Amino acid sequence: xxxxxxxxxxxxxxxxxxxxxxxxxxxxxxxxxxxxxxxxxxxxxxxxxxxxxxxxxxxxxxxxxxxxxxxxxxxxxxxxxxxxxxxxxxxxxxxxxxxxxxxxxxxxxxxxxxxxxxxxxxxxxxxxxxxxxxxxxxxxxxxxxxxxxxxxxxxxxxxxxxxxxxxxxxxxxxxxxxxxxxxxxxxxxxxxxxxxxxxxxxxxxxxxxxxxxxxxxxxxxxxxxxxxxxxxxxxxxxxxxxxxxxxxxxxxxxxxxxxxxxxxxxxxxxxxxxxxxxxxxxxxxxxxxxxxxxxxxxxxxxxxxxxxx
Amino acid sequence: xxxxxxxxxxxxxxxxxxxxxxxxxxxxxxxxxxxxxxxxxxxxxxxxxxxxxxxxxxxxxxxxxxxxxxxxxxxxxxxxxxxxxxxxxxxxxxxxxxxxxxxxxxxxxxxxxxxxxxxxxxxxxxxxxxxxxxxxxxxxxxxxxxxxxxxxxxxxxxxxxxxxxxxxxxxxxxxxxxxxxxxxxxxxxxxxxxxxxxxxxxxxxxxxxxxxxxxxxxxxxxxxxxxxxxxxxxxxxxxxxxxxxxxxxxxxxxxxxxxxxxxxxxxxxxxxxxxxxxxxxxxxxxxxxxxxxxxxxxxxxxxxxxxxxxxxxxxxxxxxxxxxxxxxxxxxxxxxxxxxxxxxxxxxxxxxxxxxxxxxxxxxxxxxx
Numbered sequence: 068x069x070x071x072x073x074x075x076x077x078x079x080x081x082x083x084x085x086x087x088x089x090x091x092x093x094x095x096x097x098x099x100x101x102x103x104x105x106x107x108x109x110x111x112x113x114x115x116x117x118x119x120x121x122x123x124x125x126x127x128x129x130x131x132x133x134x135x136x137x138x139x140x141x142x143x144x145x146x147x148x149x150x151x152x153x154x155x156x157x158x159x160x161x162x163x164x165x166x167x168x169x170x171x172x173x174x175x176x177x178x179x180x181x182x183x184x185x186x187x188x189x190x191x192x193x194x195x196x197x198x199x200x201x202x203x204x205x206x207x208x209x210x211x212x213x214x215x216x217x218x219x220x221x222x223x224x225x226x227x228x229x230x231x232x233x234x235x236x237x238x239x240x241x242x243x244x245x246x247x248x249x250x251x252x253x254x255x256x257x258x259x260x261x262x263x264x265x266x267x268x269x270x271x272x273x274x275x276x277x278x279x280x281x282x283x284x285x286x287x288x289x290x291x292x293x294x295x296x297x298x299x300x301x302x303x304x305x306x307x308x309x310x311x312x313x314x315x316x317x318x319x320x321x322x323x324x325x326x327x328x329x330x331x332x333x334x335x336x337x338x339x340x341x342x343x344x345x346x347x348x349x350x351x352x353x354x355x356x357x358x359x360x361x362x363x364x365x366x367x368x369x370x371x372x373x374x375x376x
Numbered sequence: 377x378x379x380x381x382x383x384x385x386x387x388x389x390x391x392x393x394x395x396x397x398x399x400x401x402x403x404x405x406x407x408x409x410x411x412x413x414x415x416x417x418x419x420x421x422x423x424x425x426x427x428x429x430x431x432x433x434x435x436x437x438x439x440x441x442x443x444x445x446x447x448x449x450x451x452x453x454x455x456x457x458x459x460x461x462x463x464x465x466x467x468x469x470x471x472x473x474x475x476x477x478x479x480x481x482x483x484x485x486x487x488x489x490x491x492x493x494x495x496x497x498x499x500x501x502x503x504x505x506x507x508x509x510x511x512x513x514x515x516x517x518x519x520x521x522x523x524x525x526x527x528x529x530x531x532x533x534x535x536x537x538x539x540x541x542x543x544x545x546x547x548x549x550x551x552x553x554x555x556x557x558x559x560x561x562x563x564x565x566x567x568x569x570x571x572x573x574x575x576x577x578x579x580x581x582x583x584x585x586x587x588x589x590x591x592x593x594x595x596x597x598x599x600x601x602x603x604x605x606x607x608x609x610x611x612x613x614x615x616x617x618x619x620x621x622x623x624x625x626x627x628x629x630x631x632x633x634x635x636x637x638x639x640x641x642x643x644x645x646x647x648x649x650x651x652x653x654x655x656x657x658x659x660x661x662x663x664x665x666x667x668x669x670x671x672x673x674x675x676x677x678x679x680x681x682x683x684x685x686x687x688x689x690x691x692x693x694x695x696x697x698x699x700x701x702x703x704x705x706x707x708x709x710x711x712x713x714x715x716x717x718x719x720x721x722x723x724x725x726x727x728x729x730x731x732x733x734x735x736x737x738x739x740x741x742x743x744x745x
Contacts, residue, residue, distance in 0.1 A: 275465075279526075
């Protein structure tokens, strides 16, 4: 079908007003909110950080300098690579993977319970108690976690009092507070896609597997998880992307020695005053995350279209 | 092959809150038998099946399989395999993986599983289809895969929950024959749930007819059809003309019932012999094929005058719908022997039936259409 027929059919089905609105809104969203800002960012990342007077002048040329800096550091760097920034990058990706796996392990049972086991009132209560905490501002939640995990926080007071440990544990330094905060922040984004997928699973499939002698773990491994794969992928992708790109939680809950890659970006943009370099760092993070997700999807044999289901 | 493993329900009750789904069920299903539970939807037949397969525990009473009490034993530990109404094949597995799932559970190697799956594919006439996905098969083929998957678990008892209901008529009739053949080949006990009396009668050794959680009659197909134990069974299984009245005389198990069409004679159903007395209200059931046109010069017997309302031609039979003098409907089915069809609307006929081919029962609830 050629684009004109597609467009005509679209307007025939939805009418001029609704069709026009949908088209305009989606176009605006895609173009103005997503594509243009990212393109500007991309353009920025290939330029030098010039004072305003020199912008557009003979020195304003495309350069790879910002990317080379991320990989090799400043020209006077004695190391072969920019060890500091690259290790922050690597640690951020690893930590985001960890948060994703951790979230999946917590959320899958809840999603399964909601979709297949719980009925009416109980299900509503669980959903409500999952959603309501998110009415609290993200920053407030992060600070609350900081208080909770602090040296004289509730958790430390409790475990010291019952004699589990002699000295308060430094949860902040061990990054436990950070992982807990990040994990908690994206719980809903993991639960609901999985819940959606499992809900449409025919109960008879589960009963059939059980009737054929299957223990519960194999039912999940062979029947429920393969069926919920699109939902699992969707949830994991969102949690991974958002964890890798989180700023508030690492800023507040991160230990003094552990920088998150987004914090580096923030520093370049803000205190460093070097927008092009910040852009380059941001583009690298975005591209790496997308490539990583696509690789994972290839590994688990999920098609991109399935996520939208 | 051994005699197979029997199933016994002893005084089984199933309650969901205040609702009684199954009431005092006592059934003894012999090993190697093809046994059907027949009844309208909501009569509790599926509940009984779930109690046998272990997906629910009876509120009271015991389910025994092969003489062993099944209380507290989960569905994955019982020697039963269930074929679901919607089959519940696994859509993300190939046909052969579906069939051999029960072996995968037991940790059998791939080679062994594949070999066994191929054997079963042979049995269900689907050899070489093992690599396909379930959605690539036709309805009848899926049906057979579901049977193979259940048989692969080597159950002692195969439970079938209306598995043919989604198929079209031709295929359904074909699958009946096939199911029966498979049952005779493997020799295990089949317990079949259906609301389709045709399925129950053609395939089963014995049938239990259920209504509102109560088993009304357990007997072989012929007895269910010819010698129903209750008005519900009489009206649910096959078609029946119903005439009600009062018993005025009883002799040698033949009751004379005084209806608004006069006195008619009918055999007292075996189940109520001795229980139906003179003076009782009774229902008299006559099958349409037991009704015939009175030939000139015949004497005695039950005679009813009726007017033809309409006639249907079904190929092998004519169905004549009449109205009696009392305004009640009466149906007569005549075998098509090439005779001329003279019964135009409004024709007055005198019809008859043998007392032996009609059944008298105490008044009771009928099956609603």
